[in-house]
Amino acid sequence: MSEVVVPVKGGPTPEAVVPEESGPTPEVVVPVAGGPTHEAVVPAAGGPTHEVTNQPPPLVGYDAANDPALLAALVREGASWYLPELHELGRFAGGAEAQTWADEANRYEPVLRTHDRYGNRVDEVDFHPSWHRLMEVSVGAGLGAAPWADERVGAHVARAAGVLIQGQVEAGHLCPLVMTYAVIPALRSTPSLAAEYEPLLTSRVYDFGLRAPSAKRGLLAGMGMTEKQGGSDVRTNTTVARDAGDGTWRLRGHKWFTSAPMNDLFLVLAQAPGGLSCFLVPRVLPDGTRNVFRIQRLKDKLGNRSNASSEPEFDDTVAWPVGAEGRGVRTIIEMVSLTRLDNVVGSAAGMRAALVQAVHHTRHRSAFGRRLVDQPLMGNVLADLVLESEAATTLALRLAGAADRASLGNDQERAFSRLATAIGKYWVCKRQPGFVAEALECLGGNGYVEESGMPRLYREAPLNGIWEGSGNVNALDVLRALGRSPDTFAAYAEEVELALGADSRLDAAWTSLKNELADTHEWEYRARRLVERFALVLQGSLLVRHAPEEVASAFCGARLGGEGGYAYGTLPRGTAIEALLTRAVPTE
Incomplete structure (x- = not known):
């Protein structure tokens, strides 16, 4: 190794002995605190100015399902049959493609379009293609409402394990799936609505776009509960519902925090004559016309940037009652x-x-x-x-x-x-x-x-x-x-x-x-x-x-x-x- 002379403060400036260009890079040995057993080697003057060392390799190409606590719990809770699919999802989650999609879905955030070029109200939300790719994978893996149509013991455990894996990839895209999963028991309180919508809510097909529910291969659901004056105190809600006399009701009011407004169906709380009640609000009515679901703005959130959260307004919005009047909560x-x-x-x-x-x-x-x-x-x-x-x-x-x-x-x-x-x-x-x-x-x-x-x-x-x-x-x-x-x-x-x-x-x-x-x-x-x-x-x-x-x-x-x-x-x-x-x- 060539020698480098380091100048001493206050002394004459010595000449530095440097190697010829074809020689090895000179190094300076610097003692590390703690004794002479550890020495750090740093390049001296004349060495390369940019050389990447001591950095970890990219964290890709691994199976995120190789989590001993998760695997043991999956078996213990009755879903061992899901292990092959879980590992398949784990390999996806640990891959470079999934990580790229997650990054892009958050960098290129959803954009609200309230009107089309002609001035017609459309209230649509545009997403980056990577959001849709993540949704396709997760819906296809049954992370929406699929367990409700699966008679195997452990179906809900399997889904939870899958959500735990996909949540490590990107959390925002799971919000629509969480609500779709959770809507089924409430919807079953009105058997006619469950019979109509449940087969599409439990589908493993991601079918994006506002169309009549019956024209789609799969549906996603959301909820509209909180309002700006009450938050968790939903009994103070001011959104009102009136009976239209034809089996439907009409809603009027404003919701404060409704995530995933691009979903197909929403459970909404509103004040009926008999008290706070629950209603089903589709974005598109059965005849293919748009329901009144005016997205006033998207929330500018701390995190969860890939997922759109909104403030919708209802004005003579068509809705169907879910459960008994006055029993909304x-x-x-x-x-x-x-x-x-x-x-x-x-x-x-x-x-x-x-x-x-x-x-x-x-x-x-x-x-x-x-x-x-x-x-x-x-x-x-x-x-x-x-x-x-x-x-x-x-x-x-x-x-x-x-x-x-x-x-x-x-x-x-x-x-x-x-x-x-x-x-x-x-x-x-x-x-x-x-x-x-x-x-x-x-x-x-x-x-x-x-x-x-x-x-x-x-x-x-x-x-x-x-x-x-x-x-x-x-x-x-x-x-x-x-x-x-x-x-x-x-x-x-x-x-x-x-x-x-x-x-x-x-x-x-x-x-x-x-x-x-x-x-x-x-x-x-x-x-x-x-x-x-x-x-x-x-x-x-x-x-x-x-x-x-x-x-x-x-x-x-x-x-x-x-x-x-x-x-x-x-x-x-x-x-x-x-x-x-x-x-x-x-x-x-």
């Missing part, structure tokens, strides 16, 4: 429960996507003479993220299993789902933003640039905590379920108690939770604390029963036993870091 509540389930699944997907990015980067990036992943503090952070991701995925699939069994008439699972879904919606969605921020930090500055994909994950992270009721709404809903339906707590308790005796920290946490519940003083003020404890005890019980011992023990110690800190990366000494990191499957 009860009619639509099951739809809300299912969309909350998908909020949990979607947050688990966002966590897993961020974790995989962080682990991939740290396996290929070195600093101070070692790979990042091999450095004790980074290993602690990543292992802590693994725990959180695994707990979220395990709970999400357990909730999907409950929904599946409830759809087959299991009242015990229905009661469990009623309470546990609200608990999961609050906690998992609440954990996602901090989780993604920590994973982004593992990439340093590389994670702060758009090309990494991490900023999109970060912008998406708060959405599920807001959608279908913010944290406070869900925490209060847990209290409501406890007060009105004692069977929900009995079902929750039975689930938790299956794991008792295996870990003293879980046992102690369960006893503590029951003591807190016995004190009903200021329940509403304490709602978040109670729901947090509900969630952690449930996650701990599931991991104790189903996860490897090193996962369950670390979770119970860090989350229930007070052995971990508040920030990620504070797992106590003795945690099986290497074993936990193997749960983040290699991406090569």
Whole structure:
């Protein structure tokens, strides 16, 4: 190696000995803090000015379904038959094409066209072709309402697993599918409407465009509940409905946050003479004419940029009643429960996507003479993220299993789902933003640039905590379920108690939770604390029963036993870091 003379401050300027052009690039040996065992080699003056080193390769060509927590839960919850299709979807999700589509769908956002060139009102939304490609894949994979037409046990679990995979690709395009999935139980409250629309809603064909429903091969559904004066307090809605006397009603009013306005059908809440009621509003009427569905604007959102969210206005809009007059909230509540389930699944997907990015980067990036992943503090952070991701995925699939069994008439699972879904919606969605921020930090500055994909994950992270009721709404809903339906707590308790005796920290946490519940003083003020404890005890019980011992023990110690800190990366000494990191499957 040629020698380079480095000038010393204050001394004479020495001459630098540089190699001939044909010789090797000179290097300077710089000692690294911590002793002489690690040396960094940096190019000296005269070397190349731009040479890419110490950067990870592109994260492509892997199977996103190679997630041990997800695969085990899929089998445990009765959908092992879906494994081949899940891996096919996982390979798509880990491919370069899917990543390109996801990026383009978010860079080239939907555009609203209120009028055509002649001044006619059209209220259409144009999307980038990559949005449509993602939709074709996900609808074709049955991630819409397809489980309702599938008689196999585990159909809803299989769908949830698929959503968890596609959610790692791109979250925005799943919004129309989430609502389409959730609309079926509400629609079934009016058998004539279910008979007409359900076969097309459960289709695996993506057929974009505003046409008469009967002229399409597949339909997508949405919902219009909230209004600007009330938000979650839908009983203050001012949209009104009047009976047209021919079996239809006419709506007049304004909705504040209606996503996916390009969908074919919407369930809408409006005030009828008998009280708040639910109505079916098609974008195009059976005779092919446009219904009045005036999109006033698209929302300029923090994240979820690929998906259009809108403010529609109704003015003599044709609608059909769904369920009994005055029972709108009860009619639509099951739809809300299912969309909350998908909020949990979607947050688990966002966590897993961020974790995989962080682990991939740290396996290929070195600093101070070692790979990042091999450095004790980074290993602690990543292992802590693994725990959180695994707990979220395990709970999400357990909730999907409950929904599946409830759809087959299991009242015990229905009661469990009623309470546990609200608990999961609050906690998992609440954990996602901090989780993604920590994973982004593992990439340093590389994670702060758009090309990494991490900023999109970060912008998406708060959405599920807001959608279908913010944290406070869900925490209060847990209290409501406890007060009105004692069977929900009995079902929750039975689930938790299956794991008792295996870990003293879980046992102690369960006893503590029951003591807190016995004190009903200021329940509403304490709602978040109670729901947090509900969630952690449930996650701990599931991991104790189903996860490897090193996962369950670390979770119970860090989350229930007070052995971990508040920030990620504070797992106590003795945690099986290497074993936990193997749960983040290699991406090569």
